[in-house]
Amino acid sequence: MINPAKHSARRRAYVNANIVAPAQGLNGKGGILIEDGWILDVGPKVTKDSVGASATVTDCKGLTLIPGLIDMRVFTGEPGTEYRETLASASGAAAAGGVTTMIVMPNTQPVIDDAAIVDFILRRARDTASVRVAPMAAITKGLGGELITEIGLLKEAGAVAITEGTRALVNANVFRRALMYAKDFDMLVVQHVEEPTLSSGVMNAGEAASRLGLSGNPAMSEVIMLERDLRLVEMTGARYHASQISGQNSVEVMRAAKVKGLPVTCGVSIHHLVLNENDIGAYRTFFKLSPPLRAEDDRRALVEALADGTIDVIVSGHDPQSADTKRLPFAEAAYGAIGLETMLSAAIGLHHNDGVPLSRLVEALSSKPAEILKLETGRLAPGAPADFVLVDVNMSWTVEEDVLRSRAKNSPFEHRTLEGRAVETVVAGESVFAYAPR
Amino acid sequence: MTRDARPPLLKRQHLLAIDDISSLEAIRILDLAARYVEVSRQTDKRQLVLQGRTQVNLFFEASTRTQSSFEIAGKRLGADVMNMAVANSAVSKGETLLDTAMTINAMQPDFLVVRHQSSGAAELLAQKVSCAVINAGDGQHEHPTQALLDALTIRRHKNQFEGLIVAICGDVLHSRVARSNIHLLNKLGAQVRVVAPSTLLPSGIANFGVEVHRSMDSGLRGADVVMMLRLQLERMTGAFVPSIREYYRFYGLNAEKLRLAKPDAMVMHPGPMNRGIEIDSDVADGVQSVIREQVEMGVAVRMAVLDALSRNMPGGDNS
Numbered sequence: 084m085i086n087p088a089k090h091s092a093r094r095r096a097y098v099n100a101n102i103v104a105p106a107q108g109l110n111g112k113g114g115i116l117i118e119d120g121w122i123l124d125v126g127p128k129v130t131k132d133s134v135g136a137s138a139t140v141t142d143c144k145g146l147t148l149i150p151g152l153i154d155m156r157v158f159t160g161e162p163g164t165e166y167r168e169t170l171a172s173a174s175g176a177a178a179a180g181g182v183t184t185m186i187v188m189p190n191t192q193p194v195i196d197d198a199a200i201v202d203f204i205l206r207r208a209r210d211t212a213s214v215r216v217a218p219m220a221a222i223t224k225g226l227g228g229e230l231i232t233e234i235g236l237l238k239e240a241g242a243v244a245i246t247e248g249t250r251a252l253v254n255a256n257v258f259r260r261a262l263m264y265a266k267d268f269d270m271l272v273v274q275h276v277e278e279p280t281l282s283s284g285v286m287n288a289g290e291a292a293s294r295l296g297l298s299g300n301p302a303m304s305e306v307i308m309l310e311r312d313l314r315l316v317e318m319t320g321a322r323y324h325a326s327q328i329s330g331q332n333s334v335e336v337m338r339a340a341k342v343k344g345l346p347v348t349c350g351v352s353i354h355h356l357v358l359n360e361n362d363i364g365a366y367r368t369f370f371k372l373s374p375p376l377r378a379e380d381d382r383r384a385l386v387e388a389l390a391d392g393t394i395d396v397i398v399s400g401h402d403p404q405s406a407d408t409k410r411l412p413f414a415e416a417a418y419g420a421i422g423l424e425t426m427l428s429a430a431i432g433l434h435h436n437d438g439v440p441l442s443r444l445v446e447a448l449s450s451k452p453a454e455i456l457k458l459e460t461g462r463l464a465p466g467a468p469a470d471f472v473l474v475d476v477n478m479s480w481t482v483e484e485d486v487l488r489s490r491a492k493n494s495p496f497e498h499r500t501l502e503g504r505a506v507e508t509v510v511a512g513e514s515v516f517a518y519a520p521r
Numbered sequence: 522m523t524r525d526a527r528p529p530l531l532k533r534q535h536l537l538a539i540d541d542i543s544s545l546e547a548i549r550i551l552d553l554a555a556r557y558v559e560v561s562r563q564t565d566k567r568q569l570v571l572q573g574r575t576q577v578n579l580f581f582e583a584s585t586r587t588q589s590s591f592e593i594a595g596k597r598l599g600a601d602v603m604n605m606a607v608a609n610s611a612v613s614k615g616e617t618l619l620d621t622a623m624t625i626n627a628m629q630p631d632f633l634v635v636r637h638q639s640s641g642a643a644e645l646l647a648q649k650v651s652c653a654v655i656n657a658g659d660g661q662h663e664h665p666t667q668a669l670l671d672a673l674t675i676r677r678h679k680n681q682f683e684g685l686i687v688a689i690c691g692d693v694l695h696s697r698v699a700r701s702n703i704h705l706l707n708k709l710g711a712q713v714r715v716v717a718p719s720t721l722l723p724s725g726i727a728n729f730g731v732e733v734h735r736s737m738d739s740g741l742r743g744a745d746v747v748m749m750l751r752l753q754l755e756r757m758t759g760a761f762v763p764s765i766r767e768y769y770r771f772y773g774l775n776a777e778k779l780r781l782a783k784p785d786a787m788v789m790h791p792g793p794m795n796r797g798i799e800i801d802s803d804v805a806d807g808v809q810s811v812i813r814e815q816v817e818m819g820v821a822v823r824m825a826v827l828d829a830l831s832r833n834m835p836g837g838d839n840s
Contacts, residue, residue: 290725294540296640296662296697299724366641410619412639414660 094118095512096134100143100473102126104150104463105442106450115148117469120511125463143473146506147441150449151183151214151470152427153461155273155350156326156398158248158419159185160490161207162200163192168403168490170204173423174212176489178516180424181472181505182399183214184460186452189221190248196221196232198240205241213515214508215460215470219244219273222252222261229254231261235268243456246273246326249373249418251308253279255315262321271455273324274312276333277374278304285414287360287375295366297413300375302330309333313340316347324455325349327398329374331384338393348455349393351385352400353426354495356433358382362495368409368416369495372400389447390439395455397447399426403491421489425496431476431503441476473507475518480504527570527837530829535647535654538663539701544708551673554818554825558673561597561821569599570828576600576632577625580657581607581618584636586792586816587657587667591634594823600632618642619649626650631834632827635659640697653830661695667791668701670822672709674815675746678787682709688740688782689731690716691750691772691799694723694761698791699750703729716740718772720761737772741781748789749774752799765798775801779809787811 098114102125114129115122116138131140154177160167170187177185187204189195195204195218208216220242224230234245245265251274252258258274265272281304286292288299309325313336316323328337328349340347354372359379363370370376388394402419409416430448433439453461460470480486482496508516530549533541560568576595580588588604595602605625616624618637625633626649633654635643640660647654658664672682679685687706693699693715706713707730714732715722727733734740741747752768762768779788788800788810796802805812831837 288724290728293723293725293729294700296660296700298661365644407617410617410645412618412637412642412645412660414639414641 093512094123094138095141096129096138097141097143097148097473098129098131098134100146100148102148102463103442103445104450105446106462107464109463110442115463115471117512120469120513122463122465122467122469124465147474147476149445149472149474150461150463151472151508151510152181152448153184153186153452153456153458154182154399154401154423154426155186155396155452155456156188156352156400157185157423158188158190158402160403161191162203166490167405169211170208170216171211171213172488172490173401173403174214174216176401176421176423176487177214178508178510179488179505181427181474181508182423183470183472183508183510184458185214185216185423186243186456187216187218188248189219189246190226194221194226195219195242196224196226198233198236201237201240201242214510217241217243217456217458219246219248221245222247222272223257226250228252229257231257231264234265234270238268238270243458244271244273244324247275249275251275251277251279255311258312259315259319262315262319262323266319266321269322271322271324273326274308276305276308276312276325276328278308281307285371285375286363287377289360289378291360291363295363295413302332302377302381305330305374306332306336309336313345313347316345320346323347327352327355327374327400328394329355329377329381329385331381334384334388334393338388341393348395350396350398351389351394352398353422353429354400354420355382356385356389356397357429358495366413368411368413369420369493369497371413371416371418372420373418386433386437386439390443392443395447396452397426397430397444399423403489404493405491409493419493420495421487421491421493424487424489425482425494425501427472427474428480428501428504429496431474432501434476435502469509469512471509472505474503475506476503478502478504478506527828527832529832531833534830534833536665536826536830537643537647537654537656539665539668539704540663547669547672547705547708550669550822550825550829551676553828554669554673554821557821557824558818561817561824566597567599568597571595571598571600571831574600574631574831575629576602576634576827577630578602578604578634579607579622579625579636580605581637582658584657586819587636590816590819591657591823594820594827595632597820598824598827600827619645622646622650626652631831653834655826655830658697660697661700662697663701664697665701666819666823666826667698668705669826670815670818671702671748671789671791672705673818673822674789674811675787678811679745682706682711685711685745686714686743687711687746687748688714688716688744689748689750690737690740690774692721692752693717693726693750694721695753696750702748703731714740714744716772718762737778738781741778744782744786746787746789747774747779747782749800751791751793752795754795769798773799773801774804776804776807779804785809789815792816
């Protein structure tokens, strides 16, 4: 594929890196050669000498090079609540966190439930965002839970999946029809697994909630919705993805479903992998999430399930909230935390502290979401888009409000020191972020 | 007591939760309160240790007893007391809790006495304002002065806490009074029981260091103190318990059930009472009842808390 005779100014090489791309069987020293936004070659044979004078060469000095991250759960405020976050500001945070593709949720104003709005998102992203953006569309019109959207047209317009985003589609009959119809278009159906009549609480049900005098949301509300959904999947054969699971019982349910051979996958938020309910401390609203942070036993079960592949992907669940909606008593505060910029670092923390192999983390952050969403990114292979991240897995940095690029600052990692971070992010061959120590 | 030479009593700027304070701090407050009981029974009830101080009562939830108790306590100590009628304030125009508090804070009060329907509201304010915050009840979390006044009432009758069996009965799930009382009575060495149907018990309550009883029969047996909790009538609609008459039949305190407790058992209630629901009138007004004494102790305890916190202020004795 390499033709050294044909020199292009656009041809660039990153050499002397530790390449981790498990889906392509790469895990070791090597380089990557790119041109015009595409990968020409990648692997141990791409060295300074092999590319010669045909390309501009960057010496990675042993840093880790991984596929660009694909974040399957990102909320922005565009359109409708741009004061929270725009596609542009979110993409800045994404680039700084090694995320090269953001999958944005339909919970906007107006809701992404129409091909024209999918088109709007894609055009705005093209014009303003520094990373790739693809939307999930709503399953039902206006997220109303009753009338299914034009799934075929939405798919044609560029929606990569359908979901109700922050809420579950509760009506079993509507959900069954949506699954049946989506199957005909091979559209992925993504569910927020939470039985709403059992999850009116504001944090995990249990002793911690009782001590704080906060209403509890039992982990069983997730299990009940998940088990129901899996029966409907069995009935319809549609591709189903549980957006985030948070409890150890849900892990067992997913494990059994996969053994059964159902076309199902699931995700977990990075926050549920590294934090637990005790982090709420004295009513810290940045830790108010949906689903709620659960007990330490649950967290450990999630990490284990991630390591063994029962949990397929890691998401940031990036949900920007302003001070107005967070500086309130806990029960009244909004749910959600930002995470685009800290997801990779916190995931590397799982490698350092919980012994999760780096290759598995990379897979859960890049190639696996690409496979589930059928994207051409997320892999380091000749002919694939040149989206990758250069990572220093040992660099420590402290998360402070003024270093975060997101327009909102509701990070549960505020004031924490994380180990590992993206030092350069490349999207379609263009460097969109380079770390500059302050 | 003069304004000078007041020894420090509390190791904190705010009183937000009983869970935070030590038994020693609690006992010091009770001792001081006991003296304020005597002061309050004099013709001249004033002890001007808070002269020049400003106390703002910020009540987001309706309250007659607690608010007036704090008002009287502050006035007896010579503070200038202002009651914020929140219903008529900017809050009804959409101002947030913090904005309201910051606005008041800018007027330089020394105390902010806060009641709010959300757990953690007092904690949130304490992080942002510069004055001393006293939690007068936050959601389902804590009501520290209520626990202190209950403890003072118990001590006056039983002299000590060690080994006392205290049965807290009723809607423990939604009760901040129950939580504060459990924490304080445990710290002071009493043996605490909670008695309620399972639907009105918080999950993990056994780990609070209490004995859990689902029937009044076992829960009241041998008790030294029977503390009834108020049942919110809107919770009687079949949501947590099926009906008033069923609740009264199994969990209401009447003379017959009270006979299960020790003959000299005290009957307590934080008020306001639902007579004929959680408690019968003949018990509420009977010889074993100390319910009105609790109200009196409330003023003394609040005087003690205001006094103790003022000692840690700039310009106080221990600054």
